[in-house]
Amino acid sequence: MSxxxxxxxALYRAVDEVLHYLWDPIGVASVPEARDEYHGYLPHVFGMLKNGSAEDELAEYLGGVATNRMGLSARPDHDRAIARHLLNWKAALSDQQGQ
Known part of the structure; x- marks a missing residue:
């Protein structure tokens, strides 16, 4: 990260916050000891954003992680909302930096 x-x-940190507090498929956002629970997915999601992935691609990845790796029920509307939120963060940070 250095x-x-x-x-x-700034984008990496925003992705970390979104994954932990908003995506949070296993419901650990309020558990301080679980703050790093989703760090394993953070580099991939960050890379997807940096490489210009679309909302559908991001939502599909997040949904695949939750269903295929965590064994949870699919929540496509939630995954799409999180993907949209991530893209909004990317756009807002780019605007702040004049990019």
């Missing part, structure tokens, strides 16, 4: 530029670091 090799990231300031704009990329």
């Amino acid at each position: 090799q990231l530029s300031q704009p990329d670091l």
